[in-house]
Amino acid sequence: MIQSVDRALRALAVLQGARRRSLGEIASELGLAPSTTHGIVRTLVAHGMVVQERDSGLYRLGPATLRLGNVYLDNLELRSRTLPWAEDLTRRTGCAVRVAVALASDAVVVAHEPRPDGSRQMAEVGIVVPAHACAVGKALLAHGACERPDRLRRMTGETLTDPRRLETQLVAVRRTGLAAEVEEAVLGECGLAAPIAAAGGLAAGAIGLVVPAAEWPLDAAARDALRHAARAVSRELGSETWPPLHPAAEDEAAS
Amino acid sequence: MIQSVDRALRALAVLQGARRRSLGEIASELGLAPSTTHGIVRTLVAHGMVVQERDSGLYRLGPATLRLGNVYLDNLELRSRTLPWAEDLTRRTGCAVRVAVALASDAVVVAHEPRPDGSRQMAEVGIVVPAHACAVGKALLAHGACERPDRLRRMTGETLTDPRRLETQLVAVRRTGLAAEVEEAVLGECGLAAPIAAAGGLAAGAIGLVVPAAEWPLDAAARDALRHAARAVSRELGSETWPPLHPAAEDEAAS
DNA sequence: GAAGCCCGTTCGGCTATGCCGAAACAGCTG
DNA sequence: CAGCTGTTTCGGCATAGCCGAACGGGCTTC
Numbered sequence: 001m002i003q004s005v006d007r008a009l010r011a012l013a014v015l016q017g018a019r020r021r022s023l024g025e026i027a028s029e030l031g032l033a034p035s036t037t038h039g040i041v042r043t044l045v046a047h048g049m050v051v052q053e054r055d056s057g058l059y060r061l062g063p064a065t066l067r068l069g070n071v072y073l074d075n076l077e078l079r080s081r082t083l084p085w086a087e088d089l090t091r092r093t094g095c096a097v098r099v100a101v102a103l104a105s106d107a108v109v110v111a112h113e114p115r116p117d118g119s120r121q122m123a124e125v126g127i128v129v130p131a132h133a134c135a136v137g138k139a140l141l142a143h144g145a146c147e148r149p150d151r152l153r154r155m156t157g158e159t160l161t162d163p164r165r166l167e168t169q170l171v172a173v174r175r176t177g178l179a180a181e182v183e184e185a186v187l188g189e190c191g192l193a194a195p196i197a198a199a200g201g202l203a204a205g206a207i208g209l210v211v212p213a214a215e216w217p218l219d220a221a222a223r224d225a226l227r228h229a230a231r232a233v234s235r236e237l238g239s240e241t242w243p244p245l246h247p248a249a250e251d252e253a254a255s
Numbered sequence: 256m257i258q259s260v261d262r263a264l265r266a267l268a269v270l271q272g273a274r275r276r277s278l279g280e281i282a283s284e285l286g287l288a289p290s291t292t293h294g295i296v297r298t299l300v301a302h303g304m305v306v307q308e309r310d311s312g313l314y315r316l317g318p319a320t321l322r323l324g325n326v327y328l329d330n331l332e333l334r335s336r337t338l339p340w341a342e343d344l345t346r347r348t349g350c351a352v353r354v355a356v357a358l359a360s361d362a363v364v365v366a367h368e369p370r371p372d373g374s375r376q377m378a379e380v381g382i383v384v385p386a387h388a389c390a391v392g393k394a395l396l397a398h399g400a401c402e403r404p405d406r407l408r409r410m411t412g413e414t415l416t417d418p419r420r421l422e423t424q425l426v427a428v429r430r431t432g433l434a435a436e437v438e439e440a441v442l443g444e445c446g447l448a449a450p451i452a453a454a455g456g457l458a459a460g461a462i463g464l465v466v467p468a469a470e471w472p473l474d475a476a477a478r479d480a481l482r483h484a485a486r487a488v489s490r491e492l493g494s495e496t497w498p499p500l501h502p503a504a505e506d507e508a509a510s
Numbered sequence: 511g512a513a514g515c516c517c518g519t520t521c522g523g524c525t526a527t528g529c530c531g532a533a534a535c536a537g538c539t540g
Numbered sequence: 541c542a543g544c545t546g547t548t549t550c551g552g553c554a555t556a557g558c559c560g561a562a563c564g565g566g567c568t569t570c
Contacts, residue, residue: 019330036528
Protein backbone atom coordinates (compact mmCIF):
# COMPACT_ATOMS: atom_id res chain seq x y z
CA MET A 1 0.00 0.00 0.00
CA ILE A 2 1.59 3.22 -1.14
CA GLN A 3 1.50 5.83 1.55
CA SER A 4 0.91 8.98 -0.44
CA VAL A 5 -1.74 7.41 -2.65
CA ASP A 6 -3.47 6.12 0.44
CA ARG A 7 -3.36 9.58 1.94
CA ALA A 8 -4.78 11.10 -1.21
CA LEU A 9 -7.70 8.69 -1.21
CA ARG A 10 -8.31 9.34 2.46
CA ALA A 11 -8.32 13.04 1.67
CA LEU A 12 -11.07 12.39 -0.86
CA ALA A 13 -12.96 10.46 1.80
CA VAL A 14 -12.67 13.43 4.13
CA LEU A 15 -14.09 15.68 1.44
CA GLN A 16 -17.01 13.30 1.10
CA GLY A 17 -17.99 14.10 4.64
CA ALA A 18 -18.78 17.74 4.14
CA ARG A 19 -19.64 20.15 1.36
CA ARG A 20 -16.35 21.95 1.69
CA ARG A 21 -13.36 21.85 3.97
CA SER A 22 -10.37 24.02 4.60
CA LEU A 23 -6.89 22.70 4.04
CA GLY A 24 -6.30 22.73 7.78
CA GLU A 25 -9.37 20.61 8.45
CA ILE A 26 -8.27 18.02 5.93
CA ALA A 27 -4.78 18.04 7.37
CA SER A 28 -5.91 17.52 10.94
CA GLU A 29 -8.36 14.77 9.97
CA LEU A 30 -5.54 12.98 8.20
CA GLY A 31 -3.13 13.71 11.02
CA LEU A 32 -0.66 15.38 8.66
CA ALA A 33 1.12 18.69 8.46
CA PRO A 34 -0.75 21.30 6.40
CA SER A 35 2.12 21.58 3.96
CA THR A 36 2.08 17.83 3.33
CA THR A 37 -1.63 17.91 2.79
CA HIS A 38 -1.26 20.83 0.47
CA GLY A 39 0.86 18.84 -1.94
CA ILE A 40 -1.65 16.00 -2.01
CA VAL A 41 -4.65 18.24 -2.50
CA ARG A 42 -2.83 20.20 -5.15
CA THR A 43 -2.33 17.05 -7.16
CA LEU A 44 -5.99 16.14 -6.79
CA VAL A 45 -6.92 19.61 -7.98
CA ALA A 46 -4.70 19.27 -11.04
CA HIS A 47 -6.74 16.25 -12.08
CA GLY A 48 -10.11 17.80 -11.35
CA MET A 49 -10.89 15.40 -8.53
CA VAL A 50 -11.03 18.37 -6.20
CA VAL A 51 -11.75 22.03 -6.86
CA GLN A 52 -10.75 24.98 -4.83
CA GLU A 53 -13.33 27.70 -4.48
CA ARG A 54 -11.86 30.81 -5.93
CA ASP A 55 -13.05 33.20 -3.24
CA SER A 56 -12.93 31.27 0.03
CA GLY A 57 -9.97 29.03 -0.73
CA LEU A 58 -11.92 26.02 0.54
CA TYR A 59 -11.85 22.67 -1.18
CA ARG A 60 -14.71 20.60 -2.59
CA LEU A 61 -14.93 17.46 -4.68
CA GLY A 62 -14.47 18.11 -8.39
CA PRO A 63 -16.21 17.05 -11.60
CA ALA A 64 -13.66 14.38 -12.44
CA THR A 65 -15.23 12.27 -9.69
CA LEU A 66 -18.52 12.37 -11.55
CA ARG A 67 -16.95 11.29 -14.81
CA LEU A 68 -15.24 8.42 -13.05
CA GLY A 69 -18.46 7.24 -11.45
CA ASN A 70 -20.29 7.43 -14.72
CA VAL A 71 -17.68 5.36 -16.53
CA TYR A 72 -17.90 2.82 -13.74
CA LEU A 73 -21.62 2.46 -14.33
CA ASP A 74 -21.22 2.19 -18.08
CA ASN A 75 -18.70 -0.59 -17.75
CA LEU A 76 -20.66 -2.54 -15.17
CA GLU A 77 -21.98 -5.66 -16.81
CA LEU A 78 -24.05 -6.41 -13.71
CA ARG A 79 -25.92 -3.20 -14.35
CA SER A 80 -26.52 -3.56 -18.07
CA ARG A 81 -27.67 -7.16 -17.68
CA THR A 82 -29.98 -6.26 -14.85
CA LEU A 83 -31.67 -3.19 -16.31
CA PRO A 84 -34.16 -5.06 -18.54
CA TRP A 85 -35.12 -7.30 -15.65
CA ALA A 86 -35.48 -4.37 -13.31
CA GLU A 87 -37.85 -2.72 -15.74
CA ASP A 88 -39.81 -5.92 -16.05
CA LEU A 89 -40.00 -6.29 -12.27
CA THR A 90 -41.28 -2.76 -11.86
CA ARG A 91 -44.10 -3.32 -14.30
CA ARG A 92 -44.97 -6.68 -12.84
CA THR A 93 -44.95 -5.70 -9.17
CA GLY A 94 -45.57 -1.95 -9.19
CA CYS A 95 -42.63 -1.51 -6.84
CA ALA A 96 -39.45 0.49 -7.21
CA VAL A 97 -36.44 -1.69 -7.97
CA ARG A 98 -32.87 -1.15 -6.92
CA VAL A 99 -29.69 -3.00 -7.72
CA ALA A 100 -26.68 -2.73 -5.45
CA VAL A 101 -23.10 -3.89 -5.09
CA ALA A 102 -20.89 -4.11 -2.04
CA LEU A 103 -18.43 -1.46 -0.95
CA ALA A 104 -16.67 -2.34 2.29
CA SER A 105 -19.57 -2.79 4.72
CA ASP A 106 -22.06 -0.75 2.71
CA ALA A 107 -24.30 -1.31 -0.26
CA VAL A 108 -24.01 1.08 -3.21
CA VAL A 109 -27.00 1.42 -5.50
CA VAL A 110 -25.93 1.01 -9.12
CA ALA A 111 -29.33 0.93 -10.78
CA HIS A 112 -32.71 2.24 -9.77
CA GLU A 113 -36.02 1.89 -11.51
CA PRO A 114 -38.65 4.15 -9.97
CA ARG A 115 -42.08 2.74 -9.28
CA PRO A 116 -44.31 3.19 -12.31
CA ASP A 117 -47.11 5.12 -10.61
CA GLY A 118 -45.68 8.39 -11.89
CA SER A 119 -44.98 9.87 -8.49
CA ARG A 120 -42.01 12.20 -8.21
CA GLN A 121 -39.03 10.17 -6.99
CA MET A 122 -35.44 11.08 -6.61
CA ALA A 123 -32.78 9.14 -8.43
CA GLU A 124 -31.07 6.72 -6.07
CA VAL A 125 -28.13 5.68 -8.19
CA GLY A 126 -24.95 6.22 -6.25
CA ILE A 127 -26.42 6.36 -2.78
CA VAL A 128 -24.77 4.34 -0.06
CA VAL A 129 -26.64 2.45 2.66
CA PRO A 130 -25.12 0.48 5.53
CA ALA A 131 -25.42 -3.14 4.52
CA HIS A 132 -27.01 -4.33 7.75
CA ALA A 133 -29.89 -1.90 7.41
CA CYS A 134 -31.26 -2.61 3.93
CA ALA A 135 -32.52 -5.63 2.09
CA VAL A 136 -29.96 -5.58 -0.73
CA GLY A 137 -27.24 -5.12 1.86
CA LYS A 138 -28.39 -8.15 3.84
CA ALA A 139 -28.41 -10.21 0.69
CA LEU A 140 -24.81 -9.17 0.00
CA LEU A 141 -23.79 -9.71 3.60
CA ALA A 142 -25.34 -13.16 3.76
CA HIS A 143 -23.23 -14.33 0.84
CA GLY A 144 -19.97 -12.81 1.94
CA ALA A 145 -19.89 -10.02 -0.63
CA CYS A 146 -19.86 -7.35 2.07
CA GLU A 147 -17.45 -6.96 4.93
CA ARG A 148 -18.99 -7.36 8.36
CA PRO A 149 -19.38 -3.94 9.92
CA ASP A 150 -17.66 -3.69 13.28
CA ARG A 151 -20.57 -1.74 14.71
CA LEU A 152 -24.19 -1.91 13.54
CA ARG A 153 -25.08 1.74 13.26
CA ARG A 154 -28.64 2.58 14.21
CA MET A 155 -30.60 4.39 11.51
CA THR A 156 -34.18 4.07 12.72
CA GLY A 157 -35.86 2.53 15.72
CA GLU A 158 -36.16 -0.71 13.79
CA THR A 159 -32.53 -1.05 12.74
CA LEU A 160 -30.93 -4.29 13.82
CA THR A 161 -28.04 -3.43 16.11
CA ASP A 162 -27.52 -6.81 17.69
CA PRO A 163 -24.99 -8.88 15.70
CA ARG A 164 -26.60 -12.12 16.85
CA ARG A 165 -30.03 -11.21 15.56
CA LEU A 166 -28.49 -10.11 12.28
CA GLU A 167 -26.65 -13.41 11.97
CA THR A 168 -29.88 -15.31 12.50
CA GLN A 169 -31.45 -13.39 9.66
CA LEU A 170 -28.49 -13.98 7.39
CA VAL A 171 -28.78 -17.73 7.85
CA ALA A 172 -32.41 -17.45 6.79
CA VAL A 173 -31.39 -15.38 3.78
CA ARG A 174 -29.01 -18.10 2.64
CA ARG A 175 -31.76 -20.68 3.05
CA THR A 176 -34.56 -18.80 1.28
CA GLY A 177 -32.59 -16.66 -1.18
CA LEU A 178 -34.49 -13.60 0.00
CA ALA A 179 -33.61 -10.83 2.45
CA ALA A 180 -36.19 -8.53 4.04
CA GLU A 181 -35.98 -5.18 5.71
CA VAL A 182 -38.79 -3.39 7.54
CA GLU A 183 -38.24 0.31 8.16
CA GLU A 184 -34.70 -0.41 9.27
CA ALA A 185 -33.03 2.16 7.03
CA VAL A 186 -35.67 4.84 6.55
CA LEU A 187 -39.03 5.09 8.26
CA GLY A 188 -41.98 4.10 6.12
CA GLU A 189 -39.92 2.08 3.68
CA CYS A 190 -39.54 -1.69 3.44
CA GLY A 191 -37.56 -3.85 1.09
CA LEU A 192 -37.09 -7.37 -0.18
CA ALA A 193 -33.97 -8.43 -2.04
CA ALA A 194 -32.28 -11.40 -3.67
CA PRO A 195 -28.58 -11.94 -4.27
CA ILE A 196 -27.11 -12.09 -7.77
CA ALA A 197 -24.29 -14.48 -8.56
CA ALA A 198 -21.65 -13.83 -11.20
CA ALA A 199 -19.36 -16.19 -13.08
CA GLY A 200 -17.76 -18.40 -10.47
CA GLY A 201 -20.91 -18.56 -8.40
CA LEU A 202 -20.04 -15.87 -5.88
CA ALA A 203 -22.37 -13.01 -5.08
CA ALA A 204 -21.63 -9.94 -7.19
CA GLY A 205 -24.66 -7.85 -6.29
CA ALA A 206 -28.26 -7.90 -5.24
CA ILE A 207 -31.58 -6.84 -6.67
CA GLY A 208 -34.42 -5.68 -4.51
CA LEU A 209 -37.91 -4.24 -4.35
CA VAL A 210 -38.63 -1.15 -2.28
CA VAL A 211 -42.15 -0.41 -1.10
CA PRO A 212 -43.93 1.90 1.35
CA ALA A 213 -44.57 0.29 4.71
CA ALA A 214 -48.31 0.32 3.98
CA GLU A 215 -47.83 -2.22 1.19
CA TRP A 216 -45.76 -4.58 3.31
CA PRO A 217 -45.56 -7.56 3.28
CA LEU A 218 -45.28 -8.34 -0.39
CA ASP A 219 -47.36 -11.15 -1.85
CA ALA A 220 -46.01 -14.46 -3.09
CA ALA A 221 -46.17 -13.35 -6.73
CA ALA A 222 -43.73 -10.50 -6.09
CA ARG A 223 -41.41 -12.80 -4.17
CA ASP A 224 -41.37 -15.30 -6.99
CA ALA A 225 -40.83 -12.62 -9.63
CA LEU A 226 -37.88 -11.24 -7.67
CA ARG A 227 -36.28 -14.62 -7.21
CA HIS A 228 -36.82 -15.41 -10.84
CA ALA A 229 -35.17 -12.18 -11.97
CA ALA A 230 -32.19 -12.74 -9.67
CA ARG A 231 -31.71 -16.24 -10.96
CA ALA A 232 -32.05 -15.14 -14.58
CA VAL A 233 -29.49 -12.36 -14.22
CA SER A 234 -27.11 -14.72 -12.45
CA ARG A 235 -27.35 -17.15 -15.33
CA GLU A 236 -26.74 -14.37 -17.86
CA LEU A 237 -23.63 -13.38 -15.95
CA GLY A 238 -22.29 -16.89 -16.28
CA SER A 239 -23.11 -18.38 -12.91
CA GLU A 240 -24.07 -22.01 -12.78
CA THR A 241 -25.53 -21.83 -9.32
CA TRP A 242 -28.14 -19.83 -7.50
CA PRO A 243 -28.32 -18.75 -4.74
CA PRO A 244 -24.66 -17.74 -4.78
CA LEU A 245 -22.03 -19.75 -2.96
CA HIS A 246 -20.56 -18.49 0.27
CA PRO A 247 -16.78 -17.90 0.05
CA ALA A 248 -16.18 -19.01 3.62
CA ALA A 249 -17.44 -22.52 3.04
CA GLU A 250 -18.82 -23.07 6.52
CA ASP A 251 -21.37 -25.85 6.55
CA GLU A 252 -24.77 -24.92 7.81
CA ALA A 253 -26.22 -28.29 7.07
CA ALA A 254 -26.15 -29.04 10.78
CA SER A 255 -28.66 -26.37 11.70
CA MET B 256 2.57 17.76 -7.70
CA ILE B 257 3.16 14.50 -5.92
CA GLN B 258 4.46 11.87 -8.26
CA SER B 259 2.79 8.76 -6.92
CA VAL B 260 -0.58 10.42 -6.46
CA ASP B 261 -0.36 11.74 -9.98
CA ARG B 262 0.44 8.27 -11.22
CA ALA B 263 -2.50 6.81 -9.33
CA LEU B 264 -4.88 9.30 -10.88
CA ARG B 265 -3.46 8.62 -14.30
CA ALA B 266 -3.99 4.93 -13.67
CA LEU B 267 -7.65 5.69 -13.00
CA ALA B 268 -7.77 7.64 -16.24
CA VAL B 269 -6.36 4.64 -18.08
CA LEU B 270 -9.08 2.46 -16.58
CA GLN B 271 -11.66 4.91 -17.84
CA GLY B 272 -10.60 4.10 -21.38
CA ALA B 273 -11.65 0.47 -21.40
CA ARG B 274 -13.93 -1.88 -19.53
CA ARG B 275 -11.02 -3.77 -18.04
CA ARG B 276 -7.27 -3.77 -18.36
CA SER B 277 -4.46 -6.04 -17.32
CA LEU B 278 -1.81 -4.79 -14.97
CA GLY B 279 0.71 -4.87 -17.80
CA GLU B 280 -1.47 -2.68 -20.00
CA ILE B 281 -1.83 -0.10 -17.28
CA ALA B 282 1.89 -0.20 -16.62
CA SER B 283 2.87 0.30 -20.24
CA GLU B 284 0.36 3.12 -20.72
CA LEU B 285 1.83 4.87 -17.71
CA GLY B 286 5.37 4.05 -18.79
CA LEU B 287 6.13 2.32 -15.50
CA ALA B 288 7.43 -1.02 -14.38
CA PRO B 289 4.70 -3.56 -13.64
CA SER B 290 5.81 -3.88 -10.04
CA THR B 291 5.53 -0.13 -9.53
CA THR B 292 2.10 -0.13 -11.07
CA HIS B 293 1.10 -3.03 -8.91
CA GLY B 294 1.65 -1.04 -5.73
CA ILE B 295 -0.44 1.83 -7.00
CA VAL B 296 -3.30 -0.33 -8.21
CA ARG B 297 -3.22 -2.32 -5.01
CA THR B 298 -3.81 0.84 -3.02
CA LEU B 299 -6.66 1.85 -5.29
CA VAL B 300 -8.19 -1.58 -4.81
CA ALA B 301 -7.95 -1.27 -1.04
CA HIS B 302 -10.14 1.83 -1.24
CA GLY B 303 -12.65 0.34 -3.67
CA MET B 304 -11.71 2.74 -6.44
CA VAL B 305 -10.66 -0.26 -8.51
CA VAL B 306 -11.75 -3.88 -8.36
CA GLN B 307 -9.89 -6.89 -9.56
CA GLU B 308 -11.96 -9.54 -11.27
CA ARG B 309 -11.59 -12.69 -9.28
CA ASP B 310 -11.20 -15.07 -12.19
CA SER B 311 -9.30 -13.18 -14.86
CA GLY B 312 -7.16 -10.99 -12.62
CA LEU B 313 -8.03 -7.95 -14.74
CA TYR B 314 -8.78 -4.60 -13.22
CA ARG B 315 -11.90 -2.42 -13.56
CA LEU B 316 -13.11 0.74 -11.88
CA GLY B 317 -14.76 0.14 -8.53
CA PRO B 318 -17.90 1.26 -6.73
CA ALA B 319 -16.10 3.88 -4.64
CA THR B 320 -15.90 6.00 -7.78
CA LEU B 321 -19.67 6.01 -7.96
CA ARG B 322 -20.05 7.08 -4.36
CA LEU B 323 -17.58 9.87 -4.91
CA GLY B 324 -19.40 11.15 -7.97
CA ASN B 325 -22.70 11.02 -6.20
CA VAL B 326 -21.42 13.01 -3.25
CA TYR B 327 -20.01 15.54 -5.69
CA LEU B 328 -23.47 16.02 -7.18
CA ASP B 329 -25.13 16.30 -3.79
CA ASN B 330 -22.74 19.01 -2.71
CA LEU B 331 -22.96 20.99 -5.91
CA GLU B 332 -24.85 24.16 -5.22
CA LEU B 333 -24.91 24.94 -8.93
CA ARG B 334 -26.95 21.80 -9.41
CA SER B 335 -29.43 22.22 -6.60
CA ARG B 336 -30.07 25.83 -7.51
CA THR B 337 -30.54 24.99 -11.14
CA LEU B 338 -32.84 21.99 -10.83
CA PRO B 339 -36.08 23.93 -10.28
CA TRP B 340 -35.26 26.18 -13.20
CA ALA B 341 -34.41 23.26 -15.40
CA GLU B 342 -37.76 21.71 -14.64
CA ASP B 343 -39.49 24.97 -15.41
CA LEU B 344 -37.60 25.30 -18.67
CA THR B 345 -38.58 21.81 -19.75
CA ARG B 346 -42.24 22.47 -19.20
CA ARG B 347 -42.09 25.85 -20.87
CA THR B 348 -40.14 24.84 -23.96
CA GLY B 349 -40.78 21.13 -24.32
CA CYS B 350 -37.05 20.57 -24.73
CA ALA B 351 -34.62 18.47 -22.73
CA VAL B 352 -32.44 20.57 -20.44
CA ARG B 353 -28.87 19.90 -19.42
CA VAL B 354 -26.56 21.67 -17.03
CA ALA B 355 -22.82 21.28 -17.34
CA VAL B 356 -19.57 22.34 -15.71
CA ALA B 357 -16.06 22.49 -17.10
CA LEU B 358 -13.47 19.74 -16.71
CA ALA B 359 -10.22 20.54 -18.50
CA SER B 360 -11.35 21.05 -22.10
CA ASP B 361 -14.59 19.11 -21.77
CA ALA B 362 -18.06 19.76 -20.47
CA VAL B 363 -19.47 17.38 -17.84
CA VAL B 364 -23.24 17.14 -17.51
CA VAL B 365 -24.26 17.54 -13.87
CA ALA B 366 -28.03 17.76 -14.32
CA HIS B 367 -30.36 16.52 -16.97
CA GLU B 368 -34.09 17.00 -17.28
CA PRO B 369 -35.55 14.80 -20.00
CA ARG B 370 -38.05 16.32 -22.40
CA PRO B 371 -41.55 15.97 -21.05
CA ASP B 372 -43.06 14.10 -24.01
CA GLY B 373 -42.64 10.81 -22.18
CA SER B 374 -40.26 9.27 -24.69
CA ARG B 375 -37.69 6.83 -23.35
CA GLN B 376 -34.47 8.78 -22.77
CA MET B 377 -31.25 7.76 -21.16
CA ALA B 378 -29.92 9.65 -18.19
CA GLU B 379 -27.12 11.96 -19.26
CA VAL B 380 -25.75 12.94 -15.89
CA GLY B 381 -22.04 12.30 -15.84
CA ILE B 382 -21.43 12.18 -19.56
CA VAL B 383 -18.52 14.13 -20.94
CA VAL B 384 -18.58 16.04 -24.21
CA PRO B 385 -15.68 17.94 -25.80
CA ALA B 386 -16.38 21.60 -25.09
CA HIS B 387 -15.95 22.80 -28.65
CA ALA B 388 -18.66 20.44 -29.92
CA CYS B 389 -21.62 21.23 -27.71
CA ALA B 390 -23.61 24.30 -26.80
CA VAL B 391 -22.96 24.19 -23.07
CA GLY B 392 -19.28 23.64 -23.79
CA LYS B 393 -19.09 26.67 -26.03
CA ALA B 394 -20.76 28.78 -23.37
CA LEU B 395 -18.11 27.63 -20.87
CA LEU B 396 -15.31 28.10 -23.37
CA ALA B 397 -16.42 31.60 -24.29
CA HIS B 398 -16.17 32.71 -20.69
CA GLY B 399 -12.87 31.11 -19.89
CA ALA B 400 -14.26 28.35 -17.70
CA CYS B 401 -12.89 25.63 -19.99
CA GLU B 402 -9.32 25.15 -21.12
CA ARG B 403 -8.78 25.58 -24.84
CA PRO B 404 -8.39 22.15 -26.39
CA ASP B 405 -5.14 21.84 -28.31
CA ARG B 406 -6.89 19.96 -31.08
CA LEU B 407 -10.55 20.25 -32.02
CA ARG B 408 -11.56 16.64 -32.30
CA ARG B 409 -14.07 15.90 -35.04
CA MET B 410 -17.23 14.16 -33.82
CA THR B 411 -19.60 14.57 -36.75
CA GLY B 412 -19.33 16.16 -40.20
CA GLU B 413 -20.54 19.41 -38.68
CA THR B 414 -18.04 19.65 -35.84
CA LEU B 415 -16.02 22.85 -35.85
CA THR B 416 -12.37 21.89 -36.24
CA ASP B 417 -10.97 25.24 -37.28
CA PRO B 418 -9.85 27.24 -34.21
CA ARG B 419 -10.47 30.52 -36.03
CA ARG B 420 -14.10 29.72 -36.78
CA LEU B 421 -14.59 28.59 -33.19
CA GLU B 422 -13.10 31.83 -31.90
CA THR B 423 -15.49 33.83 -34.07
CA GLN B 424 -18.41 31.97 -32.54
CA LEU B 425 -17.10 32.48 -29.01
CA VAL B 426 -16.99 36.23 -29.53
CA ALA B 427 -20.62 36.08 -30.59
CA VAL B 428 -21.45 34.00 -27.52
CA ARG B 429 -19.97 36.66 -25.24
CA ARG B 430 -21.98 39.31 -27.07
CA THR B 431 -25.35 37.53 -27.08
CA GLY B 432 -25.08 35.36 -23.96
CA LEU B 433 -26.13 32.33 -26.00
CA ALA B 434 -24.17 29.53 -27.63
CA ALA B 435 -25.56 27.31 -30.37
CA GLU B 436 -24.60 23.92 -31.72
CA VAL B 437 -26.05 22.23 -34.79
CA GLU B 438 -25.37 18.50 -35.05
CA GLU B 439 -21.75 19.09 -34.08
CA ALA B 440 -21.61 16.51 -31.32
CA VAL B 441 -24.19 13.91 -32.36
CA LEU B 442 -26.12 13.75 -35.60
CA GLY B 443 -29.72 14.84 -35.38
CA GLU B 444 -29.23 16.81 -32.20
CA CYS B 445 -28.93 20.57 -31.73
CA GLY B 446 -28.43 22.69 -28.67
CA LEU B 447 -28.63 26.19 -27.32
CA ALA B 448 -26.95 27.18 -24.07
CA ALA B 449 -26.32 30.11 -21.76
CA PRO B 450 -23.49 30.54 -19.24
CA ILE B 451 -24.13 30.66 -15.52
CA ALA B 452 -22.10 32.98 -13.30
CA ALA B 453 -21.31 32.27 -9.67
CA ALA B 454 -20.32 34.58 -6.83
CA GLY B 455 -17.51 36.74 -8.16
CA GLY B 456 -19.04 36.98 -11.60
CA LEU B 457 -17.03 34.23 -13.28
CA ALA B 458 -18.66 31.44 -15.23
CA ALA B 459 -19.26 28.35 -13.10
CA GLY B 460 -21.40 26.35 -15.48
CA ALA B 461 -23.87 26.50 -18.31
CA ILE B 462 -27.47 25.55 -18.89
CA GLY B 463 -28.74 24.46 -22.25
CA LEU B 464 -31.65 23.12 -24.26
CA VAL B 465 -31.23 20.03 -26.42
CA VAL B 466 -33.61 19.40 -29.33
CA PRO B 467 -33.87 17.13 -32.36
CA ALA B 468 -32.55 18.74 -35.53
CA ALA B 469 -36.08 18.82 -36.91
CA GLU B 470 -37.11 21.36 -34.28
CA TRP B 471 -34.17 23.65 -34.91
CA PRO B 472 -33.91 26.63 -34.78
CA LEU B 473 -35.61 27.43 -31.50
CA ASP B 474 -38.06 30.31 -31.35
CA ALA B 475 -37.49 33.59 -29.56
CA ALA B 476 -39.61 32.52 -26.59
CA ALA B 477 -37.30 29.59 -25.85
CA ARG B 478 -34.23 31.78 -26.20
CA ASP B 479 -35.64 34.31 -23.77
CA ALA B 480 -36.68 31.64 -21.30
CA LEU B 481 -33.19 30.15 -21.38
CA ARG B 482 -31.47 33.47 -20.88
CA HIS B 483 -33.87 34.30 -18.09
CA ALA B 484 -33.18 31.04 -16.30
CA ALA B 485 -29.42 31.48 -16.64
CA ARG B 486 -29.60 34.99 -15.26
CA ALA B 487 -31.87 33.92 -12.39
CA VAL B 488 -29.60 31.06 -11.35
CA SER B 489 -26.57 33.33 -11.54
CA ARG B 490 -28.24 35.79 -9.21
CA GLU B 491 -29.18 33.00 -6.79
CA LEU B 492 -25.55 31.92 -6.75
CA GLY B 493 -24.50 35.40 -5.72
CA SER B 494 -23.33 36.89 -8.98
CA GLU B 495 -23.96 40.54 -9.56
CA THR B 496 -23.33 40.37 -13.27
CA TRP B 497 -24.63 38.42 -16.22
CA PRO B 498 -23.33 37.34 -18.65
CA PRO B 499 -20.29 36.23 -16.66
CA LEU B 500 -17.04 38.15 -16.78
CA HIS B 501 -14.10 36.80 -18.73
CA PRO B 502 -11.06 36.11 -16.52
CA ALA B 503 -8.56 37.13 -19.21
CA ALA B 504 -9.80 40.69 -19.43
CA GLU B 505 -9.01 41.15 -23.08
CA ASP B 506 -10.98 44.04 -24.54
CA GLU B 507 -13.16 43.17 -27.47
CA ALA B 508 -14.58 46.64 -27.78
CA ALA B 509 -12.35 47.21 -30.80
CA SER B 510 -13.86 44.45 -32.91
C1' DG C 511 1.17 -35.11 -19.87
C1' DA C 512 5.02 -32.22 -19.55
C1' DA C 513 7.33 -28.08 -20.86
C1' DG C 514 7.13 -23.36 -22.08
C1' DC C 515 5.01 -19.00 -21.71
C1' DC C 516 2.60 -15.13 -19.87
C1' DC C 517 0.88 -12.72 -15.97
C1' DG C 518 0.37 -11.16 -11.43
C1' DT C 519 2.81 -10.90 -7.29
C1' DT C 520 6.72 -10.62 -3.83
C1' DC C 521 11.22 -9.15 -2.15
C1' DG C 522 15.42 -6.25 -1.29
C1' DG C 523 18.72 -2.57 -2.19
C1' DC C 524 19.44 2.18 -3.91
C1' DT C 525 18.14 6.71 -4.57
C1' DA C 526 15.10 9.94 -5.79
C1' DT C 527 10.87 11.47 -3.69
C1' DG C 528 8.10 13.61 -0.91
C1' DC C 529 7.72 14.76 4.13
C1' DC C 530 7.97 18.23 7.53
C1' DG C 531 9.47 22.86 9.97
C1' DA C 532 9.86 27.43 9.25
C1' DA C 533 9.12 31.45 6.81
C1' DA C 534 6.52 34.42 3.26
C1' DC C 535 2.07 35.98 1.74
C1' DA C 536 -2.82 37.06 1.34
C1' DG C 537 -7.32 38.04 3.24
C1' DC C 538 -10.19 39.55 7.34
C1' DT C 539 -11.30 41.67 11.61
C1' DG C 540 -10.93 44.47 15.12
C1' DC D 541 -3.37 50.04 10.15
C1' DA D 542 -1.80 46.23 12.82
C1' DG D 543 -2.60 41.64 14.25
C1' DC D 544 -4.37 37.36 13.20
C1' DT D 545 -5.79 33.06 10.73
C1' DG D 546 -4.87 30.11 7.18
C1' DT D 547 -2.84 29.07 2.56
C1' DT D 548 1.27 28.66 0.02
C1' DT D 549 6.35 28.33 -0.83
C1' DC D 550 11.01 26.69 0.06
C1' DG D 551 14.96 23.69 1.46
C1' DG D 552 17.31 19.92 4.04
C1' DC D 553 16.87 15.32 5.86
C1' DA D 554 15.20 10.86 5.94
C1' DT D 555 12.27 7.59 4.38
C1' DA D 556 9.03 5.95 1.26
C1' DG D 557 8.64 4.00 -2.89
C1' DC D 558 10.79 2.78 -7.33
C1' DC D 559 12.83 -0.65 -10.08
C1' DG D 560 15.13 -5.25 -11.39
C1' DA D 561 14.99 -9.85 -10.51
C1' DA D 562 13.06 -13.94 -8.84
C1' DC D 563 8.70 -16.73 -7.53
C1' DG D 564 4.34 -19.05 -8.50
C1' DG D 565 0.05 -20.09 -10.72
C1' DG D 566 -2.81 -20.76 -14.94
C1' DC D 567 -3.06 -21.63 -19.66
C1' DT D 568 -1.64 -23.09 -24.10
C1' DT D 569 1.37 -25.85 -27.03
C1' DC D 570 3.85 -29.49 -28.59
